Amino acid sequence: MPDSGKLALICLRVFLILHLAATGVGLGVGAMRCKAPYEKVQQNYCYYIADEEPLPTSFSNFCYQEKRTSRVCLESAEEMHVLANYLYGVGFQNGTQFWSAGHRWPGDLQFYWNYFGRARAINYTNWLADEPTPRLGLNCMLLTLQEGQLFMSSASCHAQAVDICEQLLINEPTIMH
Known part of the structure; x- marks a missing residue:
């Protein structure tokens, strides 16, 4: 003993x-591993596509309500490319629109990543031509799959789009507000 x-x-x-x-x-x-049901994509990313059917509004946030996580925040051209390839690989077609965590903050015409109700700077963008629009009421950011790329656009938060949830494998991002 x-x-x-x-x-x-x-x-x-x-x-x-x-x-x-x-x-x-x-x-x-x-x-590091992704938590189920997230799927690891390459070495750095974990995604979960909430459903193949579009949600009726941005306020039907499956990622937060069901998974207690954020919608996708794309931080680089590499991540945008990786996600676009993944979406094509699982069968999404050109023109499919996805919700992101991008949101116009009240009283500000600039878009931020809405990370659990706190604004984070958007360091990389891939906006469609003439986007983001300064029009009031187009306060949510959609990602549209087109020919191997994802493009950002401002949209009504009452549009329909598919939710993409993200699990981080790295330290929490810096919060601005």
């Missing part, structure tokens, strides 16, 4: 191993 010092050391090692495994410390992003 081990003495109390050895037993304490064994318990400490087991605790540290379990803690590191649970928090992901020591694992590279590539070693």
Whole structure:
């Protein structure tokens, strides 16, 4: 039977191993896993397409209400390309529209990522021609799949589009507001 010092050391090692495994410390992003039902796309992204049927409005936010996560926030040309390829790969056609977390903040004509009710700067854009429109009432951002790319457009929050939820594999983003 081990003495109390050895037993304490064994318990400490087991605790540290379990803690590191649970928090992901020591694992590279590539070693991290998406939580079910999210699908890992390449090394850095986890997406879940809520349903193939368009939601009736932006306010029917499946991602937040059902998954307690954010709609997709695209941070780079690479991520936009990766997501477009993934959407084509799972069978979505040209012209399909998707909700994103992009939203015009009240009193501001600029779009931000609406990350759990807090504004985050949009660092990369791929707007359609003549977008974003300054027209009032077009406060939500849609992503439209066209010929291998996703394009951003401002739209009514009462449009119909498919929800894409995102699970982050990296640290939480910087919040502005």
